[in-house]
Amino acid sequence: xxxxxxxxxIHDFFAQKRIAVAGVSRNQGSHPAGRLIYxxxxxxxxxxxxVNPHIQTIDGDRCYxxxxxxxxxxxxVVIVTRPELTDQIVRDCSAxxxxxxxxxxxxxxGTSVSQTAVDYCRQHDIAVIAGACPMMFCDGADFGxxxxxxxxxxxxxxxx
Numbered sequence: 001x002x003x004x005x006x007x008x009x010i011h012d013f014f015a016q017k018r019i020a021v022a023g024v025s026r027n028q029g030s031h032p033a034g035r036l037i038y039x040x041x042x043x044x045x046x047x048x049x050x051v052n053p054h055i056q057t058i059d060g061d062r063c064y065x066x067x068x069x070x071x072x073x074x075x076x077v078v079i080v081t082r083p084e085l086t087d088q089i090v091r092d093c094s095a096x097x098x099x100x101x102x103x104x105x106x107x108x109x110g111t112s113v114s115q116t117a118v119d120y121c122r123q124h125d126i127a128v129i130a131g132a133c134p135m136m137f138c139d140g141a142d143f144g145x146x147x148x149x150x151x152x153x154x155x156x157x158x159x160x
Contacts, residue, residue: 009128009129010137013076013102016046016100017075019041019074019076020051020074021037021080022080022081023081024038024055024058025080036135037078037080037104037133037135040134043140044138050063051063051067052065067089067096068092073097075099075100076101078134083111083112083114086117087116090126090128099125101127102128103130103131104132104133105130105159113130113131130159132158136148
């Protein structure tokens, strides 16, 4: 399960069909990342599931309180939450048999990455990408995300 290169882990992640986005927010003004990622994965043909215990729907789509409540389960999860919530979500991944996790980290401040959660994933055979934004690597990446990817690659800021 453990791929040694970032490119291989990214390829494997995007190969999954059923992807949850944990941390989709109803407040798009101050927390847009989860929603942007959710929408982009839908646009790219993935079956996407919103996870947030505090909201019921996203544009008419059901929003689930946790990974275990998604009918049929998911293959992968993008986590867009505070690090302390990431720790619980990766434990939920084990309970829901999820094998791929991406912990979002924006270019500026804030992160979903928790070293405790990264260690948990590695100990439980969950492929993990700890940092960066999936929108920097997905089909149809916008100019801003393409530039961020280039800068992070140049400066050594991409996840290892």
